[in-house]
Amino acid sequence: MIKRRFSFGRLVAVVVKEFIQMRRDRLTFAMMVGIPIMQLLLFGYAINSDPRHLPTAVLSQDNGPFSRAILAAMQNSTYFRLTVTAESVAEVDRMLDRGTVQFAVEIPVGFERRLMRGDIPALLVMADATDPAATGNAVLALQQIVQGAVAPLLTGPLEALLPAPQPVELRIHRRYNPEGLTQYNIVPGLMGTILTMTMIIMTSLAMTRERERGTMENLLAMPVRPTEVMVGKLVPFIGVGLVQVAVILGAARLLFHVPMEGNAAVLAVGLTVFIVANLAVGFLFSTVAQNQLQAMQMSFFFFLPSMLMSGFMFPFRGMPGWAQAIGEALPLTHFLRVVRGVMLKANSLADTWPDIWPLLAFLTAALGLALLRYRQTLD
């Protein structure tokens, strides 16, 4: 065998060609910049894991200072929006069935009198809990709301009804995101999701496009090594990825006020490894796929689990062990930890290493497989 060294000159040839082709392909180029902006605006403003102003029906069978105070407190908590007054239990059921309200509050007959007598009357709150995330926080807040509303009215002889102080003082520190803002979690996560999607789709088309346009035969007939073609095709996309990152980070800062607590250099390391890992997957797909349609299908086959099982959409620790194992094999999972860690927790390079090395391992495996799959003949 004749020795075939990696040639920088040939790499440059491929890189220059790819850059020109990318520039000429207006639609794709617009997509590469447009997709991140669109998704960021959509998801950044739309997704909220702490929903408020939920429509609530009231069935009031007793009207007095206590029930009025409770209803006012619910409204003031901003979790509930008292929209309708129901006349009967049947009407309440119908509204919940049809989904016109998320909650219904029933104040029973004799509520006020029994409260003052110390009978501890029941206050029924019904929730449409089909989507646990929609009702969860509101339900949790209820206890506090009701107690807070009733307490000021328990004066004079009623003071005896005040709850006893807790034997333990509970202190909760909500670290890194004390206000529980969804955007602090979503916006850095979006960076990973957007990169996964665009990087994989773009590169998965890289080789299939050469094959479909008939230029593959010519490329193979010329002396160029698979690594030169691969690296040459990936380099321009690293640039694209970094542009997308700049757009997202800028928006995170200006529109969503997501803090950047950590070191930008650490984030840059994580980003670069993550981008290349995704490009390698895309390139692997493009060496396997017969045509561009198949390449797209493979991309989506990879993209969906990435989105759902990485901890981007749902809590990672909420998944069973086997699902977490799948999640651990996805680059997005590790990148999310890195990006959230650096931006919100000021993680150092050493802190992020447990998630950087799996990315590196993934990258190496994908590149190796892609090179194995790369055919140097038309056979």
Added chain:
Amino acid sequence: MSAPEAPVISVRGLTKRYGDKTVVDKVDLQVMRGQIYGFLGPNGSGKTTTIRMLCGLLVPDAGEGTCLGHDIRTESWAIKQRVGYMTQKFSFYEDLTIRENLDFVARLYGLPDRRAKVAAALERLGLAERRNQLAGALSGGWKQRLALAACILHQPDLLLLDEPTAGVDPKARRAFWDEIHELSAAGMTVLVSTHYMDEAERCHRIAYLAYGKLMAHGTVAEVVAGAGLSTWHVSGPDRRIAELARTLSGLKGVEMVAPFGATLHVSGADAAALDTAVQPFQADAALAWRRGEPTLEDAFIHLMDSATDNYHPDAPR
């Protein structure tokens, strides 16, 4: 001149199968330096597959040989450095301009003085004015010029051209062949596949492939003579000629009946049988009969028919 030169292409028993279909069947080929070697045969006869095996794009299932002194099975990297391959379908980048395409090729081969070489190639093929046009916007003839310019940019020793003039107008074809002859005169070896008889006649040597088998090879005269055809040329009134064509075809000993204007070419491999078949018509005073020379086309059609027969050994003759 030194001792007899080694052939540029020398392969034996080259075979390629796809499934149970043998596309190229034990082809032997020898091409000497500076030759223009024509590769002829009907569609699907294995011309493209053979060319691809020669430049390392396909691995042969059987057979062996060398191209430019390198083993075609194991040294395709070395072969690629010194071969220019022009594919049948235009396979440069349509979204790059002419100059960008040439720049890409020049960089891949690591040519020194890239700018000067590309400029010279543009000038030489008359592409300089159009250098900033996208390749995809070019007509067939210009695309072919671009492809040729790109293939010879690195001054290869061997040029493989796969039906380079398909869909190109006669003037451009003529210019293209003049260019090929210039390159050959400068020492470049050219293997070119084609369907056109006039192009075959511009080759130093030709090989005829049918259904994957090499049916004949040599100079044009050798191939024509080798077919062993006897031919009569008949001329006469148009209507009589048309009638005669219908009557003769299908007669024993008559293999081919082809009108060329007012003249009818009647040929067959068995001279005696042919003469017996046409004898009853030679008395007709309206017709003028004379012995003719078979053409290359006659020879090819004869070769192709006999190749088909190989596939159907029981077919009635």
